[in-house]
Structures are given as C-alpha cells and as structure tokens.
Amino acid sequence: MEEQKQMRSMDVFMNGNAEEVQNIEVEKVISERFKDTEGNPVPCILKPTTTAKVNQLQKNCTDWKGKRGSKQKILNNEKFAAKLAVECTVYPNFKDKELLDSYGLIDPCEVIEKIFNLPGEYAELIDAVLDINGFDDKFEDLVEEAKN
Numbered sequence: 001m002e003e004q005k006q007m008r009s010m011d012v013f014m015n016g017n018a019e020e021v022q023n024i025e026v027e028k029v030i031s032e033r034f035k036d037t038e039g040n041p042v043p044c045i046l047k048p049t050t051t052a053k054v055n056q057l058q059k060n061c062t063d064w065k066g067k068r069g070s071k072q073k074i075l076n077n078e079k080f081a082a083k084l085a086v087e088c089t090v091y092p093n094f095k096d097k098e099l100l101d102s103y104g105l106i107d108p109c110e111v112i113e114k115i116f117n118l119p120g121e122y123a124e125l126i127d128a129v130l131d132i133n134g135f136d137d138k139f140e141d142l143v144e145e146a147k148n
Contacts (some may be wrong), residue, residue, distance in 0.1 A: 003123060004064075004066050006045065011098070011116075016143075023049055024047060024132075025045055025046065025047045026045070026046050026047070026090075026128075026132055027043035027045055027046075028043055028044055028045070028046055029041045029042070029043045029119055030043075030044050030124050030125045031116060031118070031121045031124075033118075033121075034093060043091065044089055044090075044091060044125065044128070045089070045090040046088050046089055046090065046128055046129060046132050047088055047090050047093040047132070048088065048132045049084070049088055049133060049136070050134045053087060054084070054133070057080055057083045057084055057087065058075060058080060059081040060083070061075055061076045061079040061083060062074065062075050062076070063076060071091045081115075081126045081129075082109035082112060082126075082127075083109060083110055084129055084133070085109075085125055085126060085129045086108045086109060086112065088129045088133065089125075089129070089134060090113075092115070094108035094109075094111050094112055094115075095108045099111060103115075112125065
C-alpha cells in the first residue's frame, strides 16, 4: 500500500521536475535529396513547443464562417500544420532571411513547400513535427492501452 502511495506522489508533477521542452531536440531525415559533402542525407533538427504556443497558433489559424448569430470557428489545418512546422524546426531555420531570399519568398510556411516539394517529404516533416509534440498516439490506441 505504501508503495502505491509513493508511486502516486504529486512531487513528480511539481514545478521544475519535468524535463524542459526547450531541451529536447530530435534529428530526422525528411528527404534523401539533401546531402552533405560526404553524400550523407542531412537531417532536420526538430524540437517540441509548448501548449501555450500551440494554442496561439491554433487561434491564429482559425477562421470564422457563417452569418451573424450562427458563426462557427473552423481551424485551417494546413495553415496550422505549416506554422507548427516553422515553430518546431530548428534546422533548417525556415525564418532565415538568406534562405527565404534564395527562394524569393517572405513567408516561412511557403519556403517549407518549396524545399520539401515532393508531397511525401512535406507529409514526412508534418508527421515528424506532430510526433515530437505528442500528437502521434491515436485515441483508439490510448483506449486499448488503458484497457490492458
């Protein structure tokens, strides 16, 4: 019984006891087309963001549809995914002025589509960004895991 109480101690959730989100970085090869001088694929470096930042991005990517009195909020999923990718990609830095200028663009979301212009590459980046932010578990999988 004492062991169960210890396992449920609130101490682990106290401020300062969790690994800082900013300290986590993952390397992921998104495309085999980008190679270093030795011919090895160059990985992107990804980091998770915070819940507060995700909420802000969602708010910025939400449109109102409908007529006065019956308006609905609709999240623009494509815009949200691109902005989240910009936020979570350390390398390449999609906000880099020199990189943007080389493509003749201003919007970092557009440069992602130019760099990873194969649909599978773009999808791979978005999937990796979602994974690092904990969006990789399907609800059904979590329910099944909870049953076991």
